[in-house]
Amino acid sequence: MDIIRSVEVMQQAALGLRRTGRRIAFVPTMGCLHEGHLSLVKLARACSDQVVLSIFVNPIQFLPGEDFAAYPRPVEADERLCREAGVDFLFYPDTALMYSPDHSVFVEETCLSRGLCGATRPGHFRGVTTVVAKLFNVVLPDVAVFGQKDAQQLRVIRRMVRDLNMPVSILAGPIVREPDGLALSSRNRYLSPSERQDALCLRRALDTAESLVRAGQRSTVVLRQAMRDVIAGVPSAQVDYVECVDDETLEPVEWMERPVLAALAVRVGKTRLIDNTVLTS
Ligand code: PAF
Numbered sequence: 001m002d003i004i005r006s007v008e009v010m011q012q013a014a015l016g017l018r019r020t021g022r023r024i025a026f027v028p029t030m031g032c033l034h035e036g037h038l039s040l041v042k043l044a045r046a047c048s049d050q051v052v053l054s055i056f057v058n059p060i061q062f063l064p065g066e067d068f069a070a071y072p073r074p075v076e077a078d079e080r081l082c083r084e085a086g087v088d089f090l091f092y093p094d095t096a097l098m099y100s101p102d103h104s105v106f107v108e109e110t111c112l113s114r115g116l117c118g119a120t121r122p123g124h125f126r127g128v129t130t131v132v133a134k135l136f137n138v139v140l141p142d143v144a145v146f147g148q149k150d151a152q153q154l155r156v157i158r159r160m161v162r163d164l165n166m167p168v169s170i171l172a173g174p175i176v177r178e179p180d181g182l183a184l185s186s187r188n189r190y191l192s193p194s195e196r197q198d199a200l201c202l203r204r205a206l207d208t209a210e211s212l213v214r215a216g217q218r219s220t221v222v223l224r225q226a227m228r229d230v231i232a233g234v235p236s237a238q239v240d241y242v243e244c245v246d247d248e249t250l251e252p253v254e255w256m257e258r259p260v261l262a263a264l265a266v267r268v269g270k271t272r273l274i275d276n277t278v279l280t281s
Pocket of ligand 1: 028029030056058061128131132150153
C-alpha cells in the first residue's frame with residue numbers, strides 16, 4: 001500500500017493509473033475506520049483495479065463548537081486496517097495541503113441539503129460537497145463509494161455529480177450494524193457504557209416505524225410520533241430531528257405513497273448520532 005500525503009503526488013499517481021487503463025475506486029473517509037468503512041472498501045475492490053481510500057478530517061464541514069478538534073485520529077490503527085483490507089493507496093493530506101489560507105471557492109447543493117442535518121448543521125453540506133469535489137479532482141476516480149448511513153450526504157453527492165457532470169459513478173454501501181442493531185459510527189466511541197445501551201433507541205425507533213408500515217400504517221405523522229415516543233423513553237436521549245421524507249426529493253411527506261426515508265438525529269449524552277431506514281409500502 002502506498003501512503004501519499006501530497007495532493008500533487010496523489011493526482012499524478014491517479015493520472016498514471018488512468019493512462020494505463022486502470023479503473024480507480026475511491027472511498028473517502030475521515031478515518032477512525034470501522035467495519036462500515038471496510039465494507040465500502042470491499043465494494044470498491046469488487047468493481048475496480050485500484051482502491052484509493054482518503055483520510056481527511058475536513059475542517060469546513062464542522063460547525064463552530066462541534067467535535068473537529070476532538071474527532072478521533074487513530075492513525076496507526078487506520079493504516080493497519082487499510083493494509084489488511086487491501087487498499088492500494090492511502091491518501092492522507094493535511095489541512096494546509098488541501099486548503100490554501102485564502103481559498104475562496106465552494107461547491108454548494110441548494111435543495112436536498114436544506115432539511116434534516118442541513119437544517120440543524122447549517123453549512124455542513126457545503127463543506128462536504130466542497131471537499132468531495134476537491135478529492136474527486138485529485139483522486140480522479142471512476143467510481144466512489146459512500147455509506148447509506150449518511151443517507152442525506154449520499155443523495156447530496158449524487159446530485160452534485162449529476163448537476164456538475166462529474167465523470168464518476170456513485171455506489172452506495174448498506175448500513176453496517178453491531179449485532180444488537182447499533183449502526184457503526186466513528187462517534188460511537190464517545191459513548192459511555194450506559195449511553196451505548198441508550199443509543200439502541202435509534203434502531204428501536206426505526207424498527208417501530210418499520211413494523212407499523214408492515215401493519216399497514218401510511219401516515220407519517222403517526223410514524224414520526226411513534227419514533228419520538230420510543231426515544232422519549234430514554235432520558236439521556238434528546239431528539240435533534242425525527243423525519244419522514246420522500247426518499248428521492250427529501251421533501252417532508254404526510255402520507256406514504258412512494259418510498260420514504262425515515263431519518264433520525266439524536267443526542268445521546270453529548271454524542272450526536274444519526275440513523276435511517278427506507279420505508280416501502
Ligand atoms: O462521510 C464522511 O466521512 C465525510 O463526510 C466525507 C464524505 C469523507 C467528506 O469529508
